[in-house]
Amino acid sequence: xxxxxxxxxxxxxxxxxxxxxxxxxxxxxxxxxxxxxxxxxxxxxxxxxxxxxxxxxxxxxxxxxxxxxxxxxxxxxxxxxxxxxxxxxxxxxxxxxxxxxxxxxxxxxxxxxxxxxxxxxxxxxxxxxxxxxxxxxxxxxxxxxxxxxxxxxxxxxxxxxxxxxxxxxxxxxxxxxxxxxxxxxxxxxxxxxxxxxxxxxxxxxxxxxxxxx
Amino acid sequence: xxxxxxxxxxxxxxxxxxxxxxxxxxxxxxxxxxxxxxxxxxxxxxxxxxxxxxxxxxxxxxxxxxxxxxxxxxxxxxxxxxxxxxxxxxxxxxxxxxxxxxxxxxxxxxxxxxxxxxxxxxxxxxxxxxxxxxxxxxxxxxxxxxxxxxxxxxxxxxxxxxxxxxxxxxxxxxxxxxxxxxxxxxxxxxxxxxxxxxxxxxxxxxxxxxxxxxxxxxxxxxxxxxxxxxxxxxxxxxxxxxxxxxxxxxxxxxxxxxxxxxxxxxxxxxxxxxxxxxxxxxxxxxxxxxxxxxxxxxxxxxxxxxxxxxxxxxxxxxxxxxxxxxxxxxxxxxxxxxxxxxxxxxxxxxxxxxxxxxxxxxxxxxxxxxxxxxxxxxxxxxxxxxxxxxxxxxxxxxxxxxxxxxxxxxxxxxxxxxxxxxxxxxxxxxxxxxxxxxxxxxxxxxxxxxxxxxxxxxxxxxxxxxxxxxxxxxxxx
Numbered sequence: 001x002x003x004x005x006x007x008x009x010x011x012x013x014x015x016x017x018x019x020x021x022x023x024x025x026x027x028x029x030x031x032x033x034x035x036x037x038x039x040x041x042x043x044x045x046x047x048x049x050x051x052x053x054x055x056x057x058x059x060x061x062x063x064x065x066x067x068x069x070x071x072x073x074x075x076x077x078x079x080x081x082x083x084x085x086x087x088x089x090x091x092x093x094x095x096x097x098x099x100x101x102x103x104x105x106x107x108x109x110x111x112x113x114x115x116x117x118x119x120x121x122x123x124x125x126x127x128x129x130x131x132x133x134x135x136x137x138x139x140x141x142x143x144x145x146x147x148x149x150x151x152x153x154x155x156x157x158x159x160x161x162x163x164x165x166x167x168x169x170x171x172x173x174x175x176x177x178x179x180x181x182x183x184x185x186x187x188x189x190x191x192x193x194x195x196x197x198x199x200x201x202x203x204x205x206x207x208x209x210x211x212x213x
Numbered sequence: 214x215x216x217x218x219x220x221x222x223x224x225x226x227x228x229x230x231x232x233x234x235x236x237x238x239x240x241x242x243x244x245x246x247x248x249x250x251x252x253x254x255x256x257x258x259x260x261x262x263x264x265x266x267x268x269x270x271x272x273x274x275x276x277x278x279x280x281x282x283x284x285x286x287x288x289x290x291x292x293x294x295x296x297x298x299x300x301x302x303x304x305x306x307x308x309x310x311x312x313x314x315x316x317x318x319x320x321x322x323x324x325x326x327x328x329x330x331x332x333x334x335x336x337x338x339x340x341x342x343x344x345x346x347x348x349x350x351x352x353x354x355x356x357x358x359x360x361x362x363x364x365x366x367x368x369x370x371x372x373x374x375x376x377x378x379x380x381x382x383x384x385x386x387x388x389x390x391x392x393x394x395x396x397x398x399x400x401x402x403x404x405x406x407x408x409x410x411x412x413x414x415x416x417x418x419x420x421x422x423x424x425x426x427x428x429x430x431x432x433x434x435x436x437x438x439x440x441x442x443x444x445x446x447x448x449x450x451x452x453x454x455x456x457x458x459x460x461x462x463x464x465x466x467x468x469x470x471x472x473x474x475x476x477x478x479x480x481x482x483x484x485x486x487x488x489x490x491x492x493x494x495x496x497x498x499x500x501x502x503x504x505x506x507x508x509x510x511x512x513x514x515x516x517x518x519x520x521x522x523x524x525x526x527x528x529x530x531x532x533x534x535x536x537x538x539x540x541x542x543x544x545x546x547x548x549x550x551x552x553x554x555x556x557x558x559x560x561x562x563x564x565x566x567x568x569x570x571x572x573x574x575x576x577x578x579x580x581x582x583x584x585x586x587x588x589x590x591x592x593x594x595x596x597x598x599x600x601x602x603x604x605x606x607x608x609x610x611x612x613x614x615x616x617x618x619x620x621x622x623x624x625x626x627x628x629x630x631x632x633x634x635x636x637x638x639x640x641x642x643x644x645x646x647x648x649x650x651x652x653x654x655x656x657x658x659x660x661x662x663x664x665x666x667x668x669x670x671x672x673x674x675x676x677x678x679x680x681x682x683x684x685x686x687x688x689x690x
Contacts, residue, residue, distance in 0.1 A: 169390035174329030
């Protein structure tokens with residue numbers, strides 16, 4: 001059980017670095033989509049036996065994170081005719097190195113955390129921290145509105161990984177509520193992206209500077 | 214009956230979405246406000262046999278916030294019915310629907326007894342307010358909404374991580390992991406300390422972002438400045454109070470765990486930092502709506518500071534939550550009238566408001582006096598009570614800084630307010646067709662009467678509610 005989970009987590013970590021290093025937006029969306037599918041499958045590997053609730057939560061996660069949300073974002077960038085992230089605030093290679101550094105740090109840090117006995121072996125905690133950090137890099141170091149939202153999704157994925165430790169504490173209602181909120185959030189964001197593009201003729205958030213002290 | 218409070222706003226939201234008439238749709242708002250307020254008052258007065266399950270239930274603290282939300286929403290809804298009459302050129306379908314969803318999700322926050330459900334409800338309030346902020350669809354309002362969403366998302370994501378840490382703290386202690394408030398309070402002393410500490414920090418930052426505590430307040434002046442004034446009322450009076458309720462819940466768990474000594478200094482620091490930040494940006498502020506946003510940052514700071522002082526200041530803090538909400542209503546609604554008449558929020562154009570809009574300008578001035586803690590208004594009593602607790606518990610430095618910041622803010626805010634209301638109307642100031650009408654003047658007038666009343670005498674039911682809430686929150690170790 002642990003070996004298959006660990007290998008999936010390694011793929012997730014590799015996808016983080018890939019997302020940091022590419023400039024093509026469609027690629028980033030596809031990476032996040034793949035990450036979403038992998039995350040959706042994970043709850044089934046964590047539990048000893050597959051229950052109906054776990055199956056449902058997993059199906060919803062795969063559908064939403066892996067298919068629906070990426071489809072919405074792909075549509076949004078097709079509507080505004082944008083393909084590439086322009087030169088980010090820090091370059092693609094440096095941010096990839098930063099991500100690699102963060103991953104290493106997360107691996108070291110997780111081993112010093114006071115974890116419950118059964119959680120010391122799998123990569124879950126360190127993968128969660130590294131993914132959260134990757135999300136932060138994308139969110140703060142990219143200029144285009146859409147890539148910033150990809151950062152938010154990666155951040156949310158990182159938190160989801162941590163949630164795998166606590167499958168029993170989160171009732172299905174809450175889990176579905178979190179997913180529904182994520183879906184509505186992306187829906188609102190897609191509308192906003194359209195408005196931003198219409199108003200500023202670009203998705204470059206650096207153009208938004210009229211509100212300051 | 215019990216869950217009608219939550220479901221009715223959502224049902225009315227569906228109705229508003231389906232309604233074809235742009236003219237009649239806004240009237241669903243006062244309708245929802247009336248039903249909601251009647252049900253809330255019914256709940257307040259019928260003390261026994263309240264619905265309570267492991268996930269949902271109305272404790273005294275939740276009821277207090279619910280009462281505030283319900284009153285403010287009703288008053289704002291009447292105002293909005295008047296406001297949207299002036300804005301018939303804009304489609305208000307999404308606007309009205311989102312407002313009703315906001316009411317429903319805020320009610321859900323007050324009912325939630327499960328930290329996960331509470332988080333979902335708070336996220337829903339954030340999502341339903343975003344379309345309200347860019348109602349005017351100007352580039353500035355879109356910029357404000359983008360910042361609001363992005364900063365809000367990060368904050369709320371950290372709060373989710375904090376919620377998970379909280380659950381992990383019970384798992385690590387060898388307990389059955391749970392996020393139900395009653396379970397957490399019951400097992401509080403056994404919770405694993407390192408995880409509880411980090412959960413508290415993350416949730417303070419996360420929900421603090423929603424409250425607008427410094428240094429996570431940066432979205433606030435933009436959003437409050439660009440949103441219609443009535444939305445400012447709901448954001449500054451209701452949404453922030455909901456976020457404060459969330460912090461109150463975590464605070465309660467941490468205090469029950471005997472961690473007051475760990476969290477108090479952090480709360481005091483955040484409170485004073487917010488007040489100081491507000492003071493710095495309020496002095497010389499040219500935009501009176503942004504000034505109100507900084508005033509909100511200040512009062513969120515006061516609330517967090519009160520919480521940091523612990524049990525002795527609890528009554529004053531809860532009373533201040535109420536006073537601040539109502540007074541913010543007066544300020545934002547009267548400022549919205551002034552904005553509507555001048556079409557500007559800059560003090561270089563907006564002068565002599567007393568001549569042009571005598572009632573609104575007088576209300577704006579009274580609201581300023583009330584919010585800065587001048588007697589005989591309500592905030593004076595609550596701020597004095599918090600200050601008293603600070604002195605009595607020996608926090609001399611905190612009390613001194615608290616007084617100093619209040620003074621700076623009084624002077625800074627006073628300069629801007631007086632510039633707006635006094636003097637003569639500049640010759641080049643634009644004149645819009647807006648005239649003071651009963652629907653846009655009566656709501657803030659009613660609120661200032663309530664604020665004045667709270668300063669002179671706290672009505673018995675509210676007093677009972679406050680003492681019940683203090684009893685519920687105060688944990689006797």
